[in-house]
Amino acid sequence: MRRDTFQAIADPTRREILSMLAFKPLNVNTVSENFDVSRAAVYKHIKILTECGLVVIKQQGRERFCEAKLEKLNEVSSWVEQYKKFWEAKLDSLEDYLQKIQSKNKIQTKGKKHGRKK
Amino acid sequence: MRRDTFQAIADPTRREILSMLAFKPLNVNTVSENFDVSRAAVYKHIKILTECGLVVIKQQGRERFCEAKLEKLNEVSSWVEQYKKFWEAKLDSLEDYLQKIQSKNKIQTKGKKHGRKK
DNA sequence: ATATTATGAAACCTTATGGTTGCAAATATA
DNA sequence: TATATTTGCAACCATAAGGTTTCATAATAT
Structure with a gap:
């Protein structure tokens, strides 16, 4: 288990x-x-x-x-900490952060079942 | 649930x-x-x-x-944070902290089943 | 020696959890 | 209109989780 x-x-x-x-x-x-x-x-x-x-x-x-x-508990702490900026940062600076991060975004967005090109 | x-x-x-x-x-x-x-x-x-x-x-x-x-996740964060001193503090200052905290320790240590006085 | 205490673990029970397939409804597209 | 896509949900299943009672064993106390 x-x-x-x-x-x-x-x-x-x-x-x-x-x-x-x-x-x-x-x-x-x-x-x-x-x-x-x-x-x-x-x-x-x-x-x-x-x-x-x-x-x-x-x-x-x-x-x-x-x-x-x-x-x-450090394991939990560090997992949570990585997201802390998402709720502690001011909204405008968060948006900057998001734009930066999206350029290196590796998440597959299409194609698992139908292989469609985005 | x-x-x-x-x-x-x-x-x-x-x-x-x-x-x-x-x-x-x-x-x-x-x-x-x-x-x-x-x-x-x-x-x-x-x-x-x-x-x-x-x-x-x-x-x-x-x-x-x-x-x-x-x-x-703030809920998790603050729960974990309260224990961070236990693994981040130096050992001697932690002991000081523990001694202070033990004086207000409300945990029942005996008596649930046999009512024995400590 | 006998009784008491502290513990670990087995057997069992009920419900939660995480997964599946299949279908229906709503929206988008050919 | 007919077909595709996106989704929510029901029905079902196997196993995990959390609880119980009971019993065995080892250490301590009387």
Whole structure:
């Protein structure tokens, strides 16, 4: 199954888990106590978070402490950042930008099914 | 069903659609021609994107042009930004930050199932 | 030694997701 | 007018996702 940062943070429960762990590492039970769903459900979320590197688990006796690796969010951050100019720039300068960028636009605009020339 | 920006960008095809539309509005067929899946599948993705405001559709004759509303990504941006200090700050200043933040930490740490006092 | 706690994982269920094909309607073109 | 194109949507399908209960195991506490 697909398992990447974007998908991991798509679930609101997982985002909450991350925000909880941002403050300090917590063991699995403590995390689950802060949610209405079962421990098993929370455990599954934590597992997904570990599978894509957003959480690392460290055993300590019978407990396992979950630690957030928020630097993994960098992937999301840089993806979003590239579009920030589209909503932060003034409209006129944005238009300039768009005109420049369109000259190197590589998107195929016609022809997949009917091979028509534009 | 849940329909929010985080979920919308969780799918790689939808992220590609957005990056395509960032350059200029395209009609539904043109977008779908750039993917291997069927037009109907791409249409569904576009529909999801419109449902959460990341894309707006403007009719023009029989064609419908899809326009990216990238400012909607602001929601994702600000969520990620709040954690940026965790991977950008130097470690020692981060520790200072963590100590400050822990004093106002409201996370319940015990007691959901057994009501034990810490 | 026995009971309790913390955890991982299996089995199962329901719904969401992402895909397909096919058809109908509206617009554009020969 | 007859044909092409562009689109939306329905019906259907397989699998993923998110949840549950239950059980086994290892570590700790009594």
